[in-house]
Amino acid sequence: MGESESLEAGKTYAKPASYPQSSKRQWLIPVLAVLLMVAIILSLLIGRYDLSAGQAVETLIGDEGEVALNDAIVIKTLRLPRALLVVLSGMGLALAGAAMQGVFRNPLVGPEILGVSSGASFGGVLALSLGFSGGAGLIPFSFTFGCGALVLAFVLSKLARQRSSLGLVLAGVVVGGLFGALTGAITYLADPETRLPGLVYWLMGSFATATRESVVFLAAITLITGLPLIGLAWRLNILSLGDSDAAALGLRVELLRWAVVVLVALFVAAQVAVSGGVSWVGLVIPHLGRMLVGPDHARLLPVSALLGGLYLLAMDDLARSLTAFEIPIGLMTSIIGTPVFAFFFVKLRGRGWTND
Amino acid sequence: MTIMNSKISGLLISWPLVLICLAALLLCFKPPPKQKTAIRANGITVTDMKGGTITLDGPAQSVFILTPILWHYLSVNLDDKPVVKIPPYMVREFNSSFLGSAFPNLKKKSLAFTDFTGPAPISVEEILQSSPDVAIVWDYMSKGLELINFQGLVKTTADGGDKTKIFNTLADLTGRKERVNWLWARFERERGKVIEDLGDCRAPVKAVVIGTTGLTLWGPPSQRWFMDNMKKVCGQNAADGFGSANGQLNIENLLILDPDVIYLNPYILDQTNLETKTILDDPRLRGLKAVRDRRVYHMPLGGSRLEGPVEAALAVLWLRLTLHPEVPSALDLRSAVRQTYREVYGYEMSEDEINIWLRLEENLSSAYYDRFAGKESSDGGI
Numbered sequence: 001m002g003e004s005e006s007l008e009a010g011k012t013y014a015k016p017a018s019y020p021q022s023s024k025r026q027w028l029i030p031v032l033a034v035l036l037m038v039a040i041i042l043s044l045l046i047g048r049y050d051l052s053a054g055q056a057v058e059t060l061i062g063d064e065g066e067v068a069l070n071d072a073i074v075i076k077t078l079r080l081p082r083a084l085l086v087v088l089s090g091m092g093l094a095l096a097g098a099a100m101q102g103v104f105r106n107p108l109v110g111p112e113i114l115g116v117s118s119g120a121s122f123g124g125v126l127a128l129s130l131g132f133s134g135g136a137g138l139i140p141f142s143f144t145f146g147c148g149a150l151v152l153a154f155v156l157s158k159l160a161r162q163r164s165s166l167g168l169v170l171a172g173v174v175v176g177g178l179f180g181a182l183t184g185a186i187t188y189l190a191d192p193e194t195r196l197p198g199l200v201y202w203l204m205g206s207f208a209t210a211t212r213e214s215v216v217f218l219a220a221i222t223l224i225t226g227l228p229l230i231g232l233a234w235r236l237n238i239l240s241l242g243d244s245d246a247a248a249l250g251l252r253v254e255l256l257r258w259a260v261v262v263l264v265a266l267f268v269a270a271q272v273a274v275s276g277g278v279s280w281v282g283l284v285i286p287h288l289g290r291m292l293v294g295p296d297h298a299r300l301l302p303v304s305a306l307l308g309g310l311y312l313l314a315m316d317d318l319a320r321s322l323t324a325f326e327i328p329i330g331l332m333t334s335i336i337g338t339p340v341f342a343f344f345f346v347k348l349r350g351r352g353w354t355n356d
Numbered sequence: 357m358t359i360m361n362s363k364i365s366g367l368l369i370s371w372p373l374v375l376i377c378l379a380a381l382l383l384c385f386k387p388p389p390k391q392k393t394a395i396r397a398n399g400i401t402v403t404d405m406k407g408g409t410i411t412l413d414g415p416a417q418s419v420f421i422l423t424p425i426l427w428h429y430l431s432v433n434l435d436d437k438p439v440v441k442i443p444p445y446m447v448r449e450f451n452s453s454f455l456g457s458a459f460p461n462l463k464k465k466s467l468a469f470t471d472f473t474g475p476a477p478i479s480v481e482e483i484l485q486s487s488p489d490v491a492i493v494w495d496y497m498s499k500g501l502e503l504i505n506f507q508g509l510v511k512t513t514a515d516g517g518d519k520t521k522i523f524n525t526l527a528d529l530t531g532r533k534e535r536v537n538w539l540w541a542r543f544e545r546e547r548g549k550v551i552e553d554l555g556d557c558r559a560p561v562k563a564v565v566i567g568t569t570g571l572t573l574w575g576p577p578s579q580r581w582f583m584d585n586m587k588k589v590c591g592q593n594a595a596d597g598f599g600s601a602n603g604q605l606n607i608e609n610l611l612i613l614d615p616d617v618i619y620l621n622p623y624i625l626d627q628t629n630l631e632t633k634t635i636l637d638d639p640r641l642r643g644l645k646a647v648r649d650r651r652v653y654h655m656p657l658g659g660s661r662l663e664g665p666v667e668a669a670l671a672v673l674w675l676r677l678t679l680h681p682e683v684p685s686a687l688d689l690r691s692a693v694r695q696t697y698r699e700v701y702g703y704e705m706s707e708d709e710i711n712i713w714l715r716l717e718e719n720l721s722s723a724y725y726d727r728f729a730g731k732e733s734s735d736g737g738i
Contacts, residue, residue, distance in 0.1 A: 029372065032372070033371075033372035033375070036372065036376070047479075047481045048479045048481040048482045048485060049481035049482075049484050049485050050485065064389055069389065069391065070484050070487070072389040073388075073389050073390065073391065073484070073504045074481055074484060076388045076389055077388035077389055077390060077503065077504050078480060078481065078500075078503075078504065080388075081388065084376075084379070084380040085380075087376055088376065088377065088380060091373060091376065095373075191514070194495075194496075194513060194514045195496075197494070197496050198496030201477055201496070206477070208477060208479075208480070208499070208500050209499045209500060209503060211503060212387070212388060215380050215381075216380070216381055218380075219376075219377040219378075219380040219381050220377075220381070222373070222377050223373075223374065223377045226373050226377075227373070227374070230373070302372065302373065305372070305373055306372055309376070320479055320481075323479075324478055324479055324482040325477065325478055325479065326477045326478065326479055
């Protein structure tokens with residue numbers, strides 16, 4: 001019997017009867033992983049540029065000299081890095097969202113709550129308004145300001161002597177509000193002909209300019225942040241008992257909370273830096289994961305990550321294929337994400353979502 | 357023990373995440389293919405507005421246009437065959453202006469690359485699908501094409517009214533430098549006539565240009581071409597020094613500015629409700645001098661938004677006549693419009709088309725505009 005299961009015997013832990021027994025869905029992770037691989041391959045076949053499946057495969061595995069240059073560019077330079085970047089972003093955001101909901105024991109929390117997204121967005125907008133349009137300028141600016149936002153939230157919560165999760169959330173809201181306002185000010189003052197459109201499109205999010213450099217950057221960050229988060233799953237299960245019970249069981253609650261927050265913040269700052277804002281993935285997907293495997297974070301975190309990758313990949317395939325224009329990915333995830341969230345809101349009524 | 361098991365299983369269960377990350381790292385190890393830079397011994401060099409250069413074998417045979425310069429391209433090249441695709445908003449303007457009649461073959465082509473409106477970034481794949489020699493795009497939209505080292509990338513940026521750069525680029529693209537020089541010489545000559553016709557400027561007339569239904573003003577540096585031309589004919593943008601051109605105008609501020617004349621943005625197409633009567637009938641604005649005097653005019657759209665060497669000269673004449681209706685003029689706007697399109701495009705405008713050019717029907721409720729009404733149109737109306 002694993003620890004998370006042994007905890008179920010405690011009187012404060014009432015596992016919702018309607019959640020599926022996670023042990024009965026052991027197959028889910030391999031199945032989702034295979035589905036994700038298939039989805040990535042299918043994404044290479046989808047797009048505005050006409051390319052048959054055979055041509056696409058030939059282009060993917062053939063030597064550069066043997067295939068048409070434009071075909072090779074479409075598959076290898078445009079679609080493949082983009083699909084990988086999208087999957088990494090989706091996996092990371094959903095994983096971060098599930099971890100945050102666990103650590104704050106609140107279903108309304110997403111990775112954006114710390115103000116890191118706003119900070120990173122401000123950094124990106126600042127870089128663009130200063131004329132740094134390439135990844136070399138934009139990514140460092142955005143990442144630095146994202147991390148800076150977290151530091152600011154940390155300082156604020158310490159100054160307020162708030163040790164509870166509510167204090168941290170409030171500090172995050174304040175910092176997010178500040179950076180949101182600063183972003184608004186730069187946007188408002190931007191030259192409407194030379195700067196404004198670029199700022200607006202970047203803020204709405206897009207993977208259109210995915211490069212191998214941005215993929216390598218995000219893959220490294222995803223590994224650095226994702227693996228420790230999954231490794232903390234059993235501690236998150238204990239934390240779901242409540243701060244005092246978790247502390248009584250020997251868990252260093254505040255340290256755990258900050259560890260999760262820092263890991264999530266690092267990922268979110270990196271994700272915003274490479275693609276701009278992508279909302280709702282970190283909020284909605286963990287709910288879907290919880291419906292499938294229950295609240296045990298040991299399964300919820302990897303399942304959420306895989307679902308996040310699948311979901312965002314599907315959204316991006318639509319965003320780049322539906323019209324000749326690139327539909328901003330942030331727009332797609334919001335338009336699709338809000339009704340999905342509403343569905344879960346209705347579907348999950350009456351169910352406990354944590355172990356409380 | 358159970359905790360240790362849980363830790364190990366947690367890490368083992370994360371294999372898909374590790375796999376995807378490692379795959380991403382490995383697949384991106386090899387540089388992706390890009391378009392090769394062509395070396396042409398006898399090619400022509402095209403310099404874009406950002407100073408970038410491309411080389412072509414000769415004048416561009418297929419051009420994908422993503423910025424509002426179709427009309428300028430046509431005024432230089434006259435041959436519409438190279439135009440492959442343009443944005444939908446440009447199709448609407450093209451079809452609703454006389455250019456649609458002047459270039460009937462182009463009107464028949466399926467030009468819009470999408471049914472959606474707006475100047476959003478286009479899919480790079482969409483451009484590759486058309487395989488154009490050249491894609492003319494906004495600087496902020498060019499990242500995707502730069503990513504693949506697209507060899508026909510011509511970047512444009514806001515010009516603040518200085519159209520010489522884009523016309524130099526068009527001269528390179530079409531191989532028609534002499535034509536461009538002739539267009540500019542013609543512009544200088546025609547504008548000179550208007551300035552001479554007005555005579556000395558004693559007191560500049562205060563005007564504002566309202567850009568949107570939200571009462572956004574045109575101010576510096578936005579639309580400097582228009583403001584510069586306004587100064588040439590003794591007009592003054594009352595919004596000079598008002599702040600960001602991107603800002604919304606507070607009604608109180610408009611009352612403080614109290615312009616003599618209000619102009620409405622010429623680009624406004626039928627998707628907005630900003631018309632002269634919107635301003636004239638707004639009870640909040642009835643105290644304005646321009647409204648009391650009914651000197652509110654919707655600027656002509658023309659064929660090229662009154663920009664560039666062809667139509668800017670007509671804009672100067674239109675401004676001179678609406679800013680200073682009391683100063684007698686020897687120039688006739690209708691004749692000038694007809695003469696311009698005859699000389700530049702070899703197109704004979706009908707009376708109806710000139711009425712549309714002038715937005716006569718909408719502007720007739722404003723003061724002094726009936727002076728532009730010409731003969732009755734063929735259907736008996738204006």
